[in-house]
Amino acid sequence: MSKPKSPPKATSTTSPDLAILGNTIQIHPSSVANQSSQEQSLLEPYARFRREPINALQELGLHVLGEGWRSYDNPIGQDIFYAGFSENMKGMVMAQPKLQNKMAELAAKRVEVEIHEGLLGPKGLEGEEDEHRKRRLDRRREIEGQLREVAEDWTDKMICKMESRYFIRSAYYLTTQLLTRAYHQGIHVSSDEVLHLRAVAAEAAKKKQSIIFLPCHRSHVDYVSLQLTCYRLGLALPTVVAGDNLNFPVIGPFLQHAGAMWIRRSFGDDQLYTTLVQSYMDTLLQNGYNIECFVEGGRSRTGKLLQPKFGILSFLLESVLSGRVEDAIVCPVSTQYDKVIEVDSYVSELLGQPKPKEDLAGFLSASSVLSLKLGRVDVRFHEPWSLRGFINEHRSRLSTQLPSTPSTKHDAALKRRLLTTLGYKVLSDINDVSVVMPTALVGTVLLTLRGRGVGKSELVRRVNWLSDRVQAQGGRVAHFADNTTVSVIDKALEVLGPKLVGRVEGLPEETYYAEDRFQLSFYRNMTIHLFVSQALVCAAVYTKVKQGGGPESERISYRKLYDYVFFLSQLFRAEFIFPTTPLEENLQATLKGLERDRVLSCFRNNVVSNEIEYVELHPAERASGREDFDFYAFLIWPFVEASWLGAISLFMLVPPRNYQGDAEASWLDLKTVQDKAQLLGKTLYHQGDLSYFEAVNKEALKNAFSRSEEEGIFQVTRSRDGKSGTMMRLDPQWMPQRDEEGRLKPDGKLWDLCERISQGRREGRNRRDGATVRTRVLGLVELVGADLFAEYASVPPEADGLQGKKASRRRKGIQTRAQL
Template identity: 70%
Template sequence: MTTRKTSEEPSNMDDNPAPQDPTAPLAQEQKLLEPYARFRSAPLNALQELGQHIWGEGWRSYSHIIGQEIFYPGFSEEMKGMVMRQEALRRQMGVLANKRVEAELYEGLLGPIGVEGEAPEFREKRERRRREIEGQLREVSEEWLDGMICKMDSRYFIRGAYYAATQLLTRAYHQGIHISTEEVRHLRGVAEEAARKKQSLVFLPCHRSHVDYVSLQLICYRLGMALPTVVAGDNLNFPLVGSFLQHAGAMWIRRSFGEDQLYPTLLQSYIDTLLQNGHNVECFIEGGRSRTGKLLQPKFGILRFFLESVLSGKVEDAIICPVSTQYDKVIEVDSYVSELLGTPKPKEDLVSFLSASNVLSLKLGRVDVRFHEPWSLRGFIDEQMGRMERQSVQADVMAGEGLRRKLLQTLGYQVLADINKASVVMPTALIGTVLLTLRGRGVGKSELVRRVDWLCDRVRAQGGRVAHFAGLSTETVVDRALEVLGPKLVGRVSGLPEETFYAEDRFQMSFYRNAAIHLFVSESLICAALYTRVKTGGEANDQRLSYTELSYYVSFLSQLFRAEFIFSTQPLDENLQGALRGLERDQVISCTHSTSSPDSAMEAVELHPHQRASGREDFDFYCFLIWPFIDACWLGLVSCFLLTPPPRHQSQTGDTEAIWLDYHTLQSRAQLLGKTLYHQGDLSYFEAVNKEALKNAFQRSEDAGVILVSRSKDSKAPPRVRLDQEYLPRRDGEGNLTAEGKLWELCERVSLGRREGKGRRDGGTVKRRVLGLVELVGRELWEGEAAVGEGQGSVRRTRRRRGIEPPKALL
């Protein structure tokens, strides 16, 4: 925790946009923003600081920035003019106008069709109509564009906005925004070179809070760099706040385009204009905010526009800059928990936005922003195309839409991998991870400090980084983190010989644990696979797992969790071997090889003797990390039994394939089933019932062909779902569900890696109890939601079962 010396505030920070001390340590960290003086306690100082921003003294003037000129009168009008002159937009308006004229011609609205219709007066009428429609499309485009583009027209405005945002942010995050001096110095160099070439910096941050875009804007302003145009969903464009954000750099886009053929072209033209003129851009690759604390899978919608700008040749190059933003405590976590437990997400409005003021007086710790090494988008494209050529990728992939899709996928996952590499693990994440990976009810202060030190070593061994605190002991950092988390998250028992702590709200605490979980996914999967044998007990030889069985089960779990985690781009076997070597080096496991040479083929894996002697402390740590997600997968598969038609429905229709249910209602009932299983002791982790984990579990079931989903073209019509006939469970003579068939076998395979708990070994009793509860929860689902007929829309029948069948030895 204290291996590197840091500086809380570099010299001359008030007058220079960046630290200028060339002798400063390369790993130096700085607190970029200090709280302003408060009017109540120091009115003269507060007025002085406000005046410095109004009159633009020193760096506050924001007059000499690195990048293209912004915040001048007429900026937005100039941008609108350039967008409307884009050839692609003008061509698309012409195409749409011609289509409409043809439609009206065949409707008989523009004269006769045929030889008579070729008379000059009819051709003139059609041309006038075409020009009229083009004019209407232009008016619509200009109206949409005015609501879309950022309006950086006033330097006075941005000075005031910076002052106000800093006031609010530094009151909530009392320890300020921290950055790496080395990273910032390098970023400024890259920005200067990009400005010289008139190229854009495309910032791609992770997204955990609304504070994300505020903090990056403040950093760019403070460092004298051109503020990026922030791509934002129009759900935030509500009265007063929407206009404020738009003038501070936000551009509003629709959350979905539907079948609109003009809007995507308008958006592409705006992106082209920004990149052609070297304006910086910021967008969130995950789409929405992560409610779970870990990175979400990439959303390719907006990335597609940036990639198209370069692939089409309209833009020579752009510089990609992945950004990681980490928090001691996230303002919105309380609302995230409510949403994950099934409460509908509230609509964004002024009241909910201003409600954030309730937390401004709290001490939420600090914000750490880290920048990955920026890289060329053109260079990335050339490298990937060269790699595909060397690998003799099929011709249909190398051409047209196939190439774009392959490049887009690789780009998305590359950015997320870089964000993970750049991120730091905050003290609150360390505390949360330790408290949620202990077997006991609580932990003493000395043991908590010891485990935090151990975890810091593990993070660094995995290539991760821990947030730096200048000269502070681990105990002091732990105390600060406990204060930030507060008694609602971490309980403490006083009056004992040693102060003892425990996780008060495990569900909310999991958000902070998940910020570090990406570093240990491979190791956790290996330990979960080995646990399938360890939990059976017996002698050491009885708990040994062959490498073949281990590899199959790790592959099986990896397939289940492909929507949960960002995996390494290395081949599975290569990644597995590396993780095994690391676990063996740390004395967590022992590996048996075919010969005495460590380079020979691996035959088996077992617990290291050191783990047996120490009560499996480190081995359990990795298992505890992954068990909640295994529980969620198991719950998702058990919930598929809810789709089994009751006997009377089968007898009424005579055709089980004709019965479809509302997909959203199924997910809601699955949560209810999970909560009941948790409180009755058949589910170990309450966080397994969270909406995102269940959604991923159902998506995996859909991909594997376990369930079929019918989706309508009408976005307002809910999707409908049913079990594939192949996975439909059977009933016994009394009409009860039986624990047999392909669906139950799949549940059992997942359950092999689950944590031992109440009644986990009582076999038939568990089966009867769980399936009986499924019948009880599913009764209302079927009574209120059953519908006959396949409904409208297409049914996905993907059968990607590769990786879902484990070896027979594991059955």
């Protein structure tokens, strides 16, 4: 008996797409299968000069003259494009009381140092005190003047310089020409979201409040697409917080005049610079200028959302918390692509190649992809919300959860909790409005099927199924207009190209296979946030299913299921953005959904309590060959593999059997160990002991090591000067032992962790666990570890000490949010 499947949905409840043609706005229905054939993107590609020279010149002329919407004369928001804007902004920043006070404070501290060094005369000498006091006052004023010059220079280099409306018109024309060459289907937005955003922006402009746009970050195209969208819709362009690594000749000044502000990648202990950035944020928010920053910090190399970075968020929160700014409007933004331009370089970085330095040559080299047809960009805006309202809502609740401490410590702890909650709320909102693109559907299906390849009809069936599952989970599928699923898949395959998806020629049915699984995983990861709960539950059930023996042998008790799901949620706390509901509540809801879909069966001990006793595969799922159950398991297996690799590689930290140095005093550079772990993973993959090559990616290993540090599995020490890197060694409690022959023993706390992770690993024809495998894997680990100690073991320089207490505090903070 085959398992019945739901028919594909003909319509979608998501908002229609908005098409802007010339000076008119048209709204098209959002049905997945029956959308208007006249659907257009937000940016209609311009005429090409070689093909239509007259039309191309006419379009250019309209931009030069500022015809209609192109004039950008009255955008919704504060006035930004006028001569003298930069000098006015610079003056407002330098006049901030917080910055003035900090310069006075730093000058006073320096004078005290010079007095102590005897450079400004001794204190208390009768008859000379007035003279010394005057010298000190003059010296203080001199230092304040020097600090002011430095701050003015930094401010000039930092602030965006939106001086000319003619420049921004030209920039819009140029970037649209480039963008629509690469993304030939343009930018798509939701009509409801955009119209509501315009209304919110108009109200915010009346109150002189800023809109803080917080997009996800997968590509350099992110900020270009949002700026173009704001320009085309008549919204005041936001000031974009950007790392100064992009501030190189030609491109840097261009971006700065188009809205970019430059900040250092790291502030260190520079109090003046930190205060200057805070003062700039205060100035922008006090005057109602829009801001754009990326909550993840850098670009995601894996396709899924990264954990939040709290740097700029902390400045924005501080502006409102302190009362210097009354309120600001927060608008999370999702930007999705049919294909991301930089994925090739991401794969190289994840496999250990150094990140290339940003420069003009590298930027211009991107022109080679501008002629490619990469599909479309979808920009979606979450419902904007008040930052002051968020603070008021969460402050009282979070305050009661904190222990009774002195006021200053309590306030600092409260701010940290508010900041953490803010960061994860923004990420959750971004996921809520994210659109799953056709390429993500195809990539996900190809990576979650057993076998070498898939026929066209089966690919269509599973894409329809996945589209239904996405919408059932509250997700959105990109509008397909009036295209059939077959034509949508054909377009997706064309965009992905033969380097990612191969096709077997000469067969009775078109057959496709994953040519580059590593790159395709980027697109699969764009869907995984919708199914994390189901994936963890199925991985827990798989710990029994993999043992075989029929239905009764493959059951798992609810308690064991709960324990392993909790274990995995802790394991992946740095990988995924989990729901904020308690584990028990979310687990029950997930099981209920999997029961409804006839993937799992839950057996309850009695009707009254309705408590689940054990869980097993649904008979219909068994009859269908476990295809839906496997789908969820395939999603999580690469991450289980990466975590296992991260844990097994820690055996490299055991000093070799014939090591001549002091084992307890020998430390290893953390980055070097991670590089060796990646080398170990590549070897295990090619020897068949690791199933997924993407498990060796640098980001996954970095997350695994961070988790191990937080758990206290290894100790770290960091040099005070920050130049010597981070050194590490295994904590004695986690140190494995050797047998009589000097070989590493597969037991102890570290081995138990590896085995616990391994319970959820995929087994199949290519891999079986056993004593031989354990011996081979540990032998290889020891081989790499011996080389590691021979070349890199050393005594660390003077450092801040072990980070155990700090890691413990961080672990407790993370565990409060890392639940399924």
